[in-house]
Amino acid sequence: MRKLLIIAFKDVLLIFRDRAALLFMFLAPFALTIGLGLATGSFSGKSNSGILDLPIVIVNDDNGQLGNALVEMVQSDQLADLLEPEFLTDLKIARKMVDDNKTVAVVYVPAGFTNSIIPNDVTSHSTQIIQLELYGNPSSPTGVGIVRNLLEQFFSEVEVGRVSGTLAVTQLLESGAIDPSQALKVGQAVGELQTDTQVGTSSIKLNNVTAAGTEVKFNMLALLAPGMALMFLMYTVSNGGRTLLVEKAGGTLPRMLISPTSSFQILGGKVFGIFLTGLAQLLILILGTTLLFKLDWGAPFAVVVLVGCSALAATGWGIFLAALLKSPGQVSAVGSAIMLIFGILGGSFTNIAIMPNWVQWISRISPNRWGLDGFTTLAMGGNLANIMIPVIALLIMAAALFLVSVVLFSRRGIGKE
Amino acid sequence: MSAILEVHNLAKSYGNFDAVKGISFEIHEGEIFSLLGPNGAGKTTTISMLSTLYTPTSGEATICGYSITNDTMAVKKCIGVVPQDLALYEDLSARENLSFWGQMYGLSGKSLKIRIDEVLEQIGLLDKAKLKVKTYSGGMKRRVNIGVGLLHQPRLLFMDEPTVGIDPQSRRAILDSVKDLNKNGMTVLYTTHYMEEAEELSNRVGIIDHGDLIAIGSQEELTKSVGETDTLILHVGEETNPETLAEEVRKIKGVLKAEVTDHQVSIITPTAEELLAQVVTHANNLGIKIKSIDIREPNLEAVFLNLTGRALRD
Numbered sequence: 001m002r003k004l005l006i007i008a009f010k011d012v013l014l015i016f017r018d019r020a021a022l023l024f025m026f027l028a029p030f031a032l033t034i035g036l037g038l039a040t041g042s043f044s045g046k047s048n049s050g051i052l053d054l055p056i057v058i059v060n061d062d063n064g065q066l067g068n069a070l071v072e073m074v075q076s077d078q079l080a081d082l083l084e085p086e087f088l089t090d091l092k093i094a095r096k097m098v099d100d101n102k103t104v105a106v107v108y109v110p111a112g113f114t115n116s117i118i119p120n121d122v123t124s125h126s127t128q129i130i131q132l133e134l135y136g137n138p139s140s141p142t143g144v145g146i147v148r149n150l151l152e153q154f155f156s157e158v159e160v161g162r163v164s165g166t167l168a169v170t171q172l173l174e175s176g177a178i179d180p181s182q183a184l185k186v187g188q189a190v191g192e193l194q195t196d197t198q199v200g201t202s203s204i205k206l207n208n209v210t211a212a213g214t215e216v217k218f219n220m221l222a223l224l225a226p227g228m229a230l231m232f233l234m235y236t237v238s239n240g241g242r243t244l245l246v247e248k249a250g251g252t253l254p255r256m257l258i259s260p261t262s263s264f265q266i267l268g269g270k271v272f273g274i275f276l277t278g279l280a281q282l283l284i285l286i287l288g289t290t291l292l293f294k295l296d297w298g299a300p301f302a303v304v305v306l307v308g309c310s311a312l313a314a315t316g317w318g319i320f321l322a323a324l325l326k327s328p329g330q331v332s333a334v335g336s337a338i339m340l341i342f343g344i345l346g347g348s349f350t351n352i353a354i355m356p357n358w359v360q361w362i363s364r365i366s367p368n369r370w371g372l373d374g375f376t377t378l379a380m381g382g383n384l385a386n387i388m389i390p391v392i393a394l395l396i397m398a399a400a401l402f403l404v405s406v407v408l409f410s411r412r413g414i415g416k417e
Numbered sequence: 418m419s420a421i422l423e424v425h426n427l428a429k430s431y432g433n434f435d436a437v438k439g440i441s442f443e444i445h446e447g448e449i450f451s452l453l454g455p456n457g458a459g460k461t462t463t464i465s466m467l468s469t470l471y472t473p474t475s476g477e478a479t480i481c482g483y484s485i486t487n488d489t490m491a492v493k494k495c496i497g498v499v500p501q502d503l504a505l506y507e508d509l510s511a512r513e514n515l516s517f518w519g520q521m522y523g524l525s526g527k528s529l530k531i532r533i534d535e536v537l538e539q540i541g542l543l544d545k546a547k548l549k550v551k552t553y554s555g556g557m558k559r560r561v562n563i564g565v566g567l568l569h570q571p572r573l574l575f576m577d578e579p580t581v582g583i584d585p586q587s588r589r590a591i592l593d594s595v596k597d598l599n600k601n602g603m604t605v606l607y608t609t610h611y612m613e614e615a616e617e618l619s620n621r622v623g624i625i626d627h628g629d630l631i632a633i634g635s636q637e638e639l640t641k642s643v644g645e646t647d648t649l650i651l652h653v654g655e656e657t658n659p660e661t662l663a664e665e666v667r668k669i670k671g672v673l674k675a676e677v678t679d680h681q682v683s684i685i686t687p688t689a690e691e692l693l694a695q696v697v698t699h700a701n702n703l704g705i706k707i708k709s710i711d712i713r714e715p716n717l718e719a720v721f722l723n724l725t726g727r728a729l730r731d
Binding site (some may be wrong): 002003010013014017063090249251253254255256257258259260261262 | 424465468469470488493494496498500502503504505506507508517520522523565716
């Protein structure tokens with residue numbers, strides 16, 4: 001164990017003496033965070049939330065309760081800093097505004113939308129739910145993603161209302177409190193009540209309350225900073241994996257192998273060194289963004305757990321690349337590509353919610369995606385229990401990659417012939 | 418003297434290529450044994466097998482009584498290795514390098530610090546110990562490379578061509594340090610393709626070529642094997658073709674061998690001084706300008722030439 005630690009600390013020391021690596025590990029993520037922060041208005045004094053007022057257009061042909069509830073929601077004080085809604089009646093004109101880059105998205109509420117969910121009477125009730133349409137501007141993926149997220153939350157609450165209405169009617173029927181002929185009216189009444197409640201006290205908020213009771217505002221940087229940190233974590237770990245092959249070519253790995261040190265100690269030391277470097281990088285970036293941008297990353301213990309799991313999963317990728325590839329040059333090239341691909345898949349640049357389903361599915365192989373899920377949850381006021389899925393996913397990823405890497409190394413050796 | 422290293426039919430193959438073809442030899446405690454051979458002869462592969470880095474294809478060797486295939490950890494503790502290429506961390510200082518490698522050999526605490534100071538003194542870098550290795554000259558790096566191999570005071574030290582690519586002054590310092598180490602009781606296996614180094618350092622020499630150990634013995638024994646012959650070396654101008662001269666010289670009575678290397682003709686003969694006039698006459702007749710002439714008494718170069726028909730530098 002002692003030799004394992006000696007090798008790991010030697011690797012950390014070498015990385016922290018490599019100026020080029022330090023630039024990539026720390027300066028680049030800071031610079032990109034600041035750049036993207038400026039681009040999204042996160043440093044602008046105009047926006048309390050740190051997000052620019054997103055111009056959106058609502059075309060409400062429904063004029064039912066749900067359509068009106070949606071209109072009220074986008075006009076609410078709570079979303080005033082976030083959205084700048086405009087209301088039109090012509091869908092074609094609205095879409096053209098998106099095509100002309102004049103707005104981020106059009107939300108179209110078709111006629112009969114409310115009735116398809118909360119029927120006025122049995123005869124008018126359509127068996128098929130009429131769907132809302134989101135027409136997004138592809139040049140504003142983040143903005144479209146935010147609008148999409150808001151709509152998803154709205155639907156989620158509508159769905160809660162539908163289910164609770166159905167449940168209430170079923171229970172009343174079973175208990176004999178109402179007869180089947182009254183079921184429709186009662187269900188409608190429950191639905192209306194639910195809708196009214198939502199409109200009055202919409203739970204779609206950008207504000208969260210911490211455990212201490214102080215109100216914290218969601219900052220777009222809370223999405224950007226971890227996104228960049230996780231993306232450049234992939235650089236660090238692939239660079240760490242590369243050092244194994246550099247040491248092999250440079251003779252220091254064979255020299256370690258002819259010292260009374262086992263292959264397990266050497267490989268373990270290299271892996272631990274990569275992990276420690278990644279961990280240090282994330283913690284320094286978190287500390288730096290906290291001090292520089294006054295960014296609240298969320299519950300400290302949960303953040304540390306998530307940082308550890310993210311670094312572990314990323315280390316798995318770094319060592320897997322070293323096990324799979326044959327030269328330091330190959331690891332550099334593939335590592336850079338993976339850094340970017342995982343950055344995109346993981347949501348470092350765009351909201352993955354706006355991507356096709358198959359892309360969202362593939363994004364699960366990226367530690368960035370799980371890490372970013374977790375960090376966003378924590379920044380929104382979540383706790384350790386709320387990030388268990390990302391934490392478990394990252395641990396499974398790390399275990400699987402380490403296992404495959406050990407198999408690959410045992411087949412070809414780490415430096416022996 | 419007891420054998421500290423015994424090698425029996427050790428072989429290493431890569432597919433159809435036999436890098437080392439079943440060599441056998443032994444090294445006695447306290448001696449300097451040189452493996453002499455041209456580049457690609459199998460010297461480094463042999464050292465790599467003996468130091469447990471490569472697994473032999475067949476054969477066996479014991480070091481300090483331990484098998485290189487079954488007791489690798491015990492073997493590793495007994496040996497020190499100075500690899501041919503520098504194996505150091507350039508961004509660490511000499512002291513940090515020695516500290517890291519010392520810990521890899523199980524040294525720690527005060528004993529490690531003392532040994533580092535001793536080694537730095539030994540390699541003459543005590544005053545520059547805090548500088549990063551990347552700021553050192555090639556010779557200084559070589560000295561640190563050797564220092565790493567000495568830290569844990571091994572009983573048997575493998576030195577794989579430690580003087581390749583360095584200046585004469587550093588080369589001299591390294592050769593002197595090898596002799597000093599040996600005086601202090603360290604057994605050394607030294608590989609080289611420089612005949613002069615093998616001659617200066619070794620108690621015994623093994624000549625290796627194309628993976629075969631073709632001769633082994635003390636310098637005296639080896640040179641006797643080629644008889645009382647001298648080597649007459651003619652250095653000719655670059656504009657001339659030495660091969661035509663070699664062809665003519667081979668026809669002279671008393672010439673055992675005449676080989677061409679670069680722009681010189683090496684002639685093995687028991688009567689070098691008597692032959693000299695005839696050789697010069699032939700050269701004049703052929704219009705070949707002789708720039709200089711050396712007459713060397715029997716040496717390892719002659720042994721190698723006699724055994725392989727090629728010069729060591731081929």
